[in-house]
Structures are given as structure tokens and as C-alpha cells.
Ligand code: CUK
């Protein structure tokens with residue numbers, strides 16, 4: 001009953017009917033019921049637009065979803081690693097190559113961490129990157145077209161949980177390996193893991209003009225599990241930090257095996273030094289198979305290339321490049337504050353947060369004050385690099401984000417809360433519950449030198465009673481907190497799609513003005529485009545039939561197609577001749593076992609149909625495009641073979 005009342009209250013609050021009631025004063029009850037001022041804060045009136053974009057990873061959906069802040073409205077799902085019938089991504093001939101890997105066609109992944117490109121440590125809004133955790137990949141998505149433009153597979157790795165964090169001028173996007181594996185892969189006993197498996201950390205450069213990715217080198221680290229990572233920024237630009245666990249190198253991670261060590265490490269990698277070493281001819285080329293898939297905006301077509309080689313670096317051969325910082329209790333999150341001074345390693349089995357100091361780390365390295373080594377990599381002394389400890393009072397710290405005023409916000413999975421604390425004094429300022437069991441949190445720009453600290457979004461692992469029940473499975477829940485004041489205020493709940501692990505956000509004005517509206521037909525370089533309706537035609541080449549088709553409200557040209565036989569392979573190459581914003585046409589034909597196509601103005605997309613039965617079969621437009629949408633149809637006559 002109580003829950004139902006709150007539901008009604010939230011609805012009324014959003015419609016502002018309660019604004020004058022004055023019956024709530026911003027106090028939260030135990031389940032986070034809100035004040036009417038909270039309703040005003042998230043209310044974006046019809047026709048108005050949000051202040052921020054938020055890009056939430058889709059986890060096992062393999063995609064990236066786009067939301068508005070503070071409204072929590074979902075604007076778009078961008079297909080990245082998964083086939084997506086809504087647009088035909090991964091089904092059309094143009095987009096299938098994007099999902100190619102060295103394991104063949106892998107039409108899904110587990111997408112974890114998006115990160116927006118930066119210039120001088122500030123968000124520049126050119127691209128957003130996201131990793132695939134399962135078949136290790138990194139994708140680059142254009143923030144002008146909101147389409148996936150590139151996917152690179154990461155060889156010698158298994159489970160890329162460290163990505164997709166980028167250096168402050170988008171020089172590199174890095175990948176790690178959650179599972180160490182034999183490098184190169186080979187048949188060997190699992191219990192010979194220790195000392196034999198390797199952890200590859202990959203540095204993938206991003207071309208400044210067009211964003212093209214290139215795997216420059218891999219650092220072959222000891223066989224630990226490599227978890228989250230973060231670039232240095234400001235004073236620590238040039239370094240990259242990775243949390244590790246299972247430094248015991250157990251091959252079975254039942255708790256007894258992998259949590260024996262009181263401290264695991266944060267691995268500090270001086271990538272500038274390794275870059276220099278590689279430029280001077282250092283490193284060893286190794287055979288490796290990995291796919292590199294690129295989508296061209298002008299040909300509207302993806303191509304997949306198999307790469308055969310990778311440059312590997314043994315960290316012990318580059319003195320001064322790699323160090324270990326002892327960090328308690330299986331650290332997970334690895335976050336660097338906006339100044340680049342503090343490196344926060346959240347030990348997920350601990351209550352306290354460990355904060356390392358970059359300056360102290362450099363001093364210890366220069367003084368060569370080491371506490372032994374692991375596989376030839378120097379271990380720094382814990383006390384020598386420790387900046388401070390946050391006595392949080394929470395349990396299970398995971399991830400930390402920052403505002404522009406020297407405050408940090410850390411999520412606690414076990415105690416289900418966000419804790420705000422002060423950098424430098426380490427004192428806790430505020431704590432608010434989350435509903436429930438929060439993973440990551442996101443402040444727009446919270447991963448850069450210039451955070452926009454107005455809202456934080458908490459992404460929760462467990463939903464339970466937050467929404468009307470939908471059977472055993474509930475969508476994950478996210479919560480928006482207003483963090484503009486001293487105390488955080490929970491202002492909204494919204495359901496997400498898939499499992500959002502992390503998110504990236506930016507001010508609306510960074511992206512909205514340059515968001516592409518149409519593809520120009522005159523610039524369409526697709527090899528099967530039909531630029532003039534007069535070129536629409538059917539061409540047979542043996543058993544392959546190519547149909548060059550154009551669309552405009554509201555007909556297909558050609559719309560009556562004869563001469564097709566059972567056993568033919570029919571390619572529908574459909575060019576949308578519309579040149580108005582937001583007028584796609586769809587295409588589908590009976591018995592099609594791939595998906596429909598959605599063709600945007602000026603674009604060409606191709607679908608294959610292999611007719612199995614003699615007859616006269618209809619096709620139609622799947623996107624309601626005009627008053628005559630229902631008239632947008634045609635027939636294919638299929639004759640015996
Ligand atoms: S995460 Cu990927 S297991 Cu803590 Cu970044 Cu959710």
C-alpha cells in the first residue's frame with residue numbers, strides 16, 4: 001500500500017500539481033520518497049530539452065543507450081556489439097562486417113565502460129568509446145551521427161574490463177585483460193597457470209583527424225587479473241593505472257585461493273616511456289589474429305580486415321616504465337581525480353578507501369625506494385605512496401567520480417550508498433542510500449579535468465520494488481541525485497536497458513548543435529547506390545540478383561519485380577532519396593530471416609533474401625513515413641528454379 005502511494009505521489013509531483021502544497025520539505029523517507037522541489041528539478045516540460053546527455057552502457061545488451069539529464073528520458077539505443085533489428089544493424093550487408101572477429105561473426109558482447117574523447121583533458125564531444133568485455137573489443141562511435149564507426153578486437157586478451165578509458169588528448173584508448181591467458185594461446189594444463197599465463201595491456205592509438213584506431217603495442221604483464229584502469233591527467237598525464245587482483249595467480253578463484261594476499265596492486269604504466277622505447281625500435285613482433293572493422297560514413301559500408309601481428313613489450317626491458325603500488329583487499333575501481341594527483345583504489349573487500357599520491361609515487365621511484373619486485377617489476381612501499389585513507393563507514397567500495405570543487409563520490413555496493421568525501425582531508429561529508437546495491441556512478445565530465453558537478457547518476461545492480469513488478473526480471477534502476485549543494489539530494493529514479501555498468505555524460509550544447517540531420521544523397525558513395533530514380537533496376541548475375549531500389553514518400557522504385565527464381569540470392573540495395581530530417585523508410589519482405597532495414601535519408605542499405613517458395617510475395621515499408629505509408633509496398637514474383 002505504502003509503495004503504491006509513493007508511486008501516485010511521484011506521478012503527481014512530476015505533473016507539478018503538488019508544487020504549491022508545501023507538505024514535504026526535502027526530507028527523504030527510508031525508501032527515498034521525494035519532495036515536490038525534486039519533481040521541479042527533474043521536470044523537463046514538453047518541447048523543452050535536457051541539460052545533459054548521458055550515455056549508459058548496455059552491459060549484456062551489447063549496446064549503448066542515450067538518455068537526457070535530468071529527465072531520465074531515453075532518446076536512443078545505439079547498437080555497437082549486438083545485432084539490432086530496429087535499424088538492421090548487424091543484419092544489413094553494410095553493418096555485418098562490424099561484428100566480425102577472429103572467432104568469426106560474434107553478434108553480441110558485454111559492453112561496460114563508455115568514455116568521451118577529450119582535448120587537453122576536457123570533453124570534446126567527437127567520439128565515445130566503449131569496450132566489449134566478452135570477446136575483447138573496443139568500439140568508437142561518432143557523436144555526430146551516433147553510429148558505430150569502428151571496432152577493433154584485442155588479441156592476447158580475454159575479458160577486456162579495463163576499457164574504454166582514454167588519455168587526456170585522446171592519444172590512446174587502452175584495453176586490459178581480466179583473465180590472464182597463455183600468450184600466444186596454446187594447449188597447456190590449467191594448473192600450470194602460475195608464472196606462465198600473461199596479462200596483456202594494450203595501447204590503441206586514436207588518429208586525431210578521423211579517430212581511426214591502431215593497436216600500437218601490448219605490455220605483457222605478469223599473470224594477474226587486470227581490472228579497471230584510468231589515465232593520469234594534468235601532472236600525471238603520460239601514466240596509466242590499472243587495478244589488479246589475484247596477484248596470487250591462482251587458477252581457481254574460490255575465495256580461499258585468490259584473496260590470500262592482504263594487498264594486491266595498482267599497476268602504474270608510464271606509457272610515454274614505452275612509446276619512446278617502441279619508437280626507437282623496441283619490442284617484439286608476435287603473430288596474432290584480430291579483426292579491425294571500419295564503417296565509412298560516405299560509402300555507408302563497413303569493412304573487416306584481419307590483422308596478423310602485434311608488437312609486444314616486456315616491461316622489464318623498459319626501466320622506469322612499470323611499477324606496482326600495493327593496494328588493500330582486491331581493488332576494483334581505479335579512479336584519478338581531476339588534478340591528476342590522487343589515484344583511488346577501492347578495495348572491494350574493505351571498508352576504507354586507499355588514496356595514492358602521484359607526487360609521492362614519483363618521489364619513491366626517484367629515490368628507488370622499493371619493497372621487492374614481482375617478476376622483475378619494482379613494488380613501491382605502501383606507506384611511501386599513500387596519500388590518505390577515507391574512513392568511509394561503508395562496505396564494498398567500488399567506483400569514484402569527482403565534481404569541480406574537490407569532492408569525490410564513491411559507491412558502496414554492499415552498504416548500498418553513495419558517499420561524498422573531500423579530497424585532501426579525506427573526511428566524509430554526506431552519504432545517501434541507493435536502491436539497491438550500486439555499481440558505478442557518473443558525473444558528466446567526472447572523468448576529465450573539468451567535471452560538471454550538478455548531477456550524479458547511480459547505476460544499481462538490484463531493482464526489487466522500485467517499479468511496478470514485471471515478473472522475476474526487472475530492468476536495472478538508476479537514480480539521479482542533485483549534487484549542487486553541500487548535501488546530495490535524490491531527485492529521480494529511472495529504469496535502464498540491459499545492465500549499465502558505467503556511463504559518460506556531457507553538456508547538451510557540446511553535442512546537440514553538431515548532431516548530423518541527414519546524409520546528403522549527392523555525397524552517397526555506396527557502390528550499390530541508386531542516386532537517380534531512373535537508375536533503379538534489376539540485374540542478374542548467375543544466381544545472384546541485385547535490385548537497385550529507391551524510396552521516396554511513399555513508394556519503392558521498382559515496386560513490381562519479376563524473373564526471380566527459387567534458389568536465387570536476392571540483394572535489395574535500397575537508397576532513401578528523402579532529404580528531410582527524420583524521414584527514414586523501412587524495408588521488409590515476407591519470410592525474411594534477417595531483419596528489416598531502416599534506411600536514413602541519403603543512405604543506402606542492403607538486405608539479402610533467399611526465396612524458398614514459388615509465389616507472388618509482398619514487401620513493405622516498416623516505418624510510418626506519411627499518410628500513404630500503408631500504400632508503400634511492392635511484390636516480388638518468384639518462379640520455379
Ligand atoms: S563494472 Cu564491469 S562488473 Cu564495477 Cu566497471 Cu560492473
Ligand code: CUA
Pocket residue numbers: 553554584585586621622623624625626629630632
Ligand atoms: Cu516509407 Cu512507410
